[in-house]
Amino acid sequence: MSVKSKNLTWHEGQVSRTSREELLGQKGVTLWLTGLSGSGKSTIAVAAEAALRDQGRLTYILDGDNVRQGLNSNLGFSPEDRTENIRRIGEVSKLFTDTGVIVLTAFISPYREDRDQVREIMADGDFLEVHVSADVETCESRDVKGLYKKARAGEIPNFTGISAPYEAPEKAELVVDSGAQTVEESVAQILGFLQDKGYLKA
């Protein structure tokens, strides 16, 4: 063990983001997947993560499962709480990105302004908006979780795409046409983008 801290004062010698990225062989980045319920955000995030793991990359998925029950367990579904939900997820993504992790977030995040505010707090190139784009008819025809049926029956109020708006990205770094292409094709598209843009070191 080598302890090189003899001359340390406050914050001198702090391990940098660059040092962590060198260790990991990758650049930290947040892939912000946005799209309707049933568009395939989680499926694509999980598949992309598996493919990245095969390459030895460190990733982490933020989704409803690990955020709504933990960090954001004290938030409801009012407009204010939805905005705060996305804000906190953005701040946590920023911390993970600073660690050098490739973060994949899988939230409907229907409001352009909320997503733009996340983009705003992050450095250029750290935030990649990925529009997982399948139209509502396609998503409803899948209805993997039976949510559209419930929404049509009026059992879920303010359901995005049915009784609440989805504001599609206007400047997404990537549009993944999950209505037309397979999960494998979507994953290849995302990994190709990361490779081309230099996020994945050899």
Added chain:
Amino acid sequence: MSVKSKNLTWHEGQVSRTSREELLGQKGVTLWLTGLSGSGKSTIAVAAEAALRDQGRLTYILDGDNVRQGLNSNLGFSPEDRTENIRRIGEVSKLFTDTGVIVLTAFISPYREDRDQVREIMADGDFLEVHVSADVETCESRDVKGLYKKARAGEIPNFTGISAPYEAPEKAELVVDSGAQTVEESVAQILGFLQDKGYLKA
């Protein structure tokens, strides 16, 4: 590139914490440093991080600099807000630990109940309470940031150790006597503990 996602359904094949820990050669853990202002929490966290980086470990420090201005920028210093501050930091630490990162938090976190609630949400062995223990006289004599002087002058209300209580841990995994030993000795103590308990793989 190998994409092994042909048979993916929702969440099947998700990359596990174990897989990430194998990749990193370490176990995810949160070292929760608690102690008075000026006790040396940040100094020790920074020095421990440098020593761990020398071993090729992935670490991340959560402190006032990156949390109070970001995730918790909408919190003040009322008792409720202080509790919520620690709660959110705990939840974020949990996510980082799940990623396989060695997290070092450096917050005074004076209330036992708040710290115990963080311990509560984490799995056994994932949360290590590290009491950075220097008495108030020692911390005040250092007064690195000039805060004690301001507190004595009444310019900072509810200052821990002066006009607000510090509830020392009763079951800390580690007590680092930063009043008596050097930063190097404190770092060696922490790294020795991590090594002995199997957090650092060969």
